Amino acid sequence: MKVSLFSAPKILPLAAVGLAAMIVAGCERPPPESEQRGYRGVGMVAYVNPRILAAQHRANVPPAVQPPAVPVPIAAGTVYKNLQVLGDVPLTEFTRLMLALTEWVVPKDQWVAGQGCVYCHDLADMAADTKYQKVVSRSMITMTQRANAAWGDHVAPTGVTCYTCHRGNAIPKYVWTTNPGRAASGQGASGQNRLSAVPAFASLPxxxxxxxxxxxxxxAITPATALSPGWNDTINTKKTEWTYALMMYMSRSLGVGCNHCHNSRQFADWSQSQLTRTKAWYAIRMVREINHAFVMPLSDILPATRKGPLGDPMRVGCETCHQGINKPLFGEPMLKDYPVLGQPSPAVVPTPDVVPEPAVVPAAVQTDAEVLNAPGGKVTGEAAVQEGLM
Structure with missing residues (x-):
């Protein structure tokens, strides 16, 4: 006699256990904590799991600060040759910064005879640009100085250092290159519907x-008016999906939800957005400048191991610095201990391979001071561009 699967006495308890396991698997432990980020009733709440947060804090401990240097009236450029960027830095502070750079960028397994200097330098002639790593590091130091000096609307007051991205790796863990998709196999590519963690595995570009x-x-995703003339070239369904893909990438990179920057009752309205949206506006343009002015010009000297499948250099994005946290290293102000990296460099900024069109700053994108002094303590200016533009 056949016994029904559901009538077997031992099956029901097992089924109950399995169902319970499925339900529990969809829950977090311990219960997430919430933080109100906007007006009550608009759902602008950030959720944090204390267990995950604790693990993130353990993984984002900056290295110990190098001991202070004894001040000396001797510039490093008077002692060492070919210092195109840091020649005017006091000798002892220059040495201190080199020690820090070695710790931040050069993995311990690449130290030769206990020295990390050889990763960038030719010990037979320390001044020579024999190794491409030295040329790259010079550009990256200039880039860091530029980010701190010119992009304070995004990085201030914390600032950035080489460690912000590298974390003890020669190549930052979270860099990107152009994804050829199916085009690499000759099938053609639509730029969409391919399994990828970038848009959180959604059916997006x-x-x-x-x-x-x-x-x-x-x-942009939505025009300010219905069927507004001229918007067909700016906003359509296809371009909206590209925007959503970028937002998914940014959300994952910072470990936050949409309401970290936006009010979900009206995503496009700057006056209802968080100040973090303003910082994100500057961040996107800072990333573009970094890639065009400091990374792409290095393409000719970089080996294939530093490039993608299409031969383009590894570039930076939001995740390069943030690494899953809304403030890199939880806002640890490492720059204050290495002020040289916050000074405008006397070196000539590399010429971008492609010069983007100058960004028109919306009136709604204001500095924190302007926003705090505005009525209601939020962005209230009329956008110089139509609503919906990032």
Whole structure:
């Protein structure tokens, strides 16, 4: 006699256990904590799991600060040759910064005879640009100084250092190159519907970084008026999906939800957005400048191991610095201990391979001081561009 699967006495308890396991698997432990980020009733709440947060804090401990240097009236450029960027830095502070750079960038397994200097330098002639790593590091130091000196609307007051991105790795863990998709196999590519973690495995374009970080592409989803003339070239369903892909990437990069920057009752309205949206506006343009002015010009000297399948250099994005946290290293102000990296460099900024069109700053994108002094303590200015533009 056949016994029904559901009538077997031992099956029901097992089924109950399995169902309970499925339900529990969809829950978090311990219960997430919430933080109100906007007006009550608009759902602008950030959720944090204390267990995950604790693990993130353990993984984002900056290295110990190098001991202070004894001040000396001797510039490093008077002692060492070919110092194109840091020649005017006091000798002892220059040495201190080199020690820090070695710890931040050079993995311990690449130290030769206990020295990390050889990763960039030819010990037979320390001044020579024999190794491409030295030329790259010079550009990266200039880039860091530029970010701190010119992009304070995004990085201030914390600032950035080489460690912000590298974390003890020669190549930052979270860099990107153009994704060729199916085009690499000759099948053609639509730029969409390919399994990718970038848009959180959604059915969205899988390479928004090339679209928005390599180009001055409009970021928008909704026009201000119905069927407004001229918007067909700016906003349509296809371009909206590209924007959503970028937003998914940014959300994952910072470990936050949409309401970290936006009010979900009206995503496009700057006056209802958080100040973090303003910082994100500057961040996108800072990333574009970094890639065009400091990374792409190095393409000719970089080996294939530093490039993608299409031969383009590894570039930076939001995740490069943030690494899953809304403030890199939880806002640890490392720059204050290495002020040299916050000074405008006397070196000539590399010429961008492609100069993006100058960004028109919306009136709604104001500094924190302007916003705090505005009525209601929020962005209230009329946008210089139509609503919906990022």
């Amino acid at each position: 899988y390479d928004p970084m090339t679209t928005f970080f390599d180009k001055d592409t409009t970021i």
